[in-house]
Amino acid sequence: MNDMNDNHLPPQSFPCKECQAGVLRPTYVTYFTWLDEELITVPNFPAWVCDVCGRREYDERAVSWLATLLNPETGRPTRRPPRPHPQATKRDSSHPLTK
Numbered sequence: 001m002n003d004m005n006d007n008h009l010p011p012q013s014f015p016c017k018e019c020q021a022g023v024l025r026p027t028y029v030t031y032f033t034w035l036d037e038e039l040i041t042v043p044n045f046p047a048w049v050c051d052v053c054g055r056r057e058y059d060e061r062a063v064s065w066l067a068t069l070l071n072p073e074t075g076r077p078t079r080r081p082p083r084p085h086p087q088a089t090k091r092d093s094s095h096p097l098t099k
């Protein structure tokens with residue numbers, strides 16, 4: 001009789017694609033990104049880090065959330081006059097990364 005509890009757990013780590021020997025483990029890092037001329041640092045950013053080669057992968061949802069937060073104009077091919085935003089689309093009341 002096997003214990004199948006493991007099947008219900010979300011993946012906490014996965015094999016490294018870079019070195020194929022290490023394991024990427026969830027951790028929190030300081031994320032750096034540029035907003036125009038300004039360097040933005042985001043502490044406690046969710047990421048996975050390989051325990052062998054040190055490869056770092058950021059949480060995709062967190063990255064896209066941050067990109068939206070910092071730069072709502074992302075995806076615009078060329079400069080255009082800024083659009084008015086009559087309605088705020090960000091309704092998040094809980095921002096675990098802002099502290």
Ligand SMILES: [Zn+2]
Nearest residue numbers: 016019050053
């Ligand atoms: Zn690795």
